[in-house]
Amino acid sequence: MASREISIGYLADRTGLAVSAIRYYEAQGLIEPWRNSGGQRRFHRADIRRLSFIMIAQQIGFSLPEIRGFLKALPGGRTPTPQDWAQISEGFREHLDQRIETLQKLRNNLDGCIGCGCLSLPNCALYNPKDLAAQKGKGPRYLLGDSPETAD
Template identity: 90%
Template structure:
C-alpha cells in the first residue's frame, strides 16, 4: 500500500516483480535505503521502483552488485532522481557496456584460434603466446581480458 510517508515493501515487490526477500537483500547490500515509520515498518521512496528496475536490468546484462552499487552512488539520496541524474549515470553505464561489447567481439573473433588453449598463458601457443609471454601480464585469459599480444617485433 502507498502512504504519504513512502511505500511499503509489499507494494514495492508488487510493482517491481521482485520477492520481498530480494528487496531486503538489496537493502542489506546498500542498494536501497528505506527508513522505518513510527510503527517500525520499512518505507521506501517511490524512486526505489526505478532504482530496483535498474538493478534488475544491470544484473541481466551481467553487472555485479559492486559494479551496480558504484553506478547508483551517482544518484542523489533523499530525493527522486531527475532525468539529468539518470543521464549522468547512463554515461558511465554506457562506457562499461562499450567495453564489454568490445571484449565480446574480440572473444568472438579469436574464438577459432583460441578455443584449443583458451589463452590461459600456455607456453605452446606459438601464434598468440610464444615463450609464455602472457604469464608476465597476470593470471587468466589475458588476451580475452583486453591485454594485447606482443609480436616478435614488439619485443625487439
C-alpha cells in the same frame, strides 16, 4: 497509493521482485528504507526505478558492487531527474562499451584464443611461445587487451 512512502509489499508488487530480494538489496546498500513509528520498512517511490535499474544492470552482467557504484551518483530520498539519469547513463555507457568490446574479442577469437592465447598445446607454441602471455598478468591476457606482439 499516492504517498511518497511505500511498503515493501507494494514495492515487490510494482517491481516483480520477491520481498526477500528487496531485503537482500537493502542489505547490500543498494536501497535505503527507513522505519515508520510502527517499525515497518518504508521506501521511497523512487526505489521502484532504482530496483528496475538494478534488475536491468544485472541482466547485462554487472555485479552488485558495480551497480552500487552507479547508484551512488543518484540522489537519495527523491525521484531522480532526467539530468540525474543522464549523468549515470554516461558512466554506464562507458562500462557497456568496454564489455561490448571484450565480448566482440571473445566472439572473434573463440575458436583460436582463450586464456593464455590458444585452445590447443600445438598452437600454443606458435601464438604464445614460452608462455609469454603470463608475463602480462593473470587471466585471459589477449582477451583483456594484450597482444602477442607486446608480450615481453
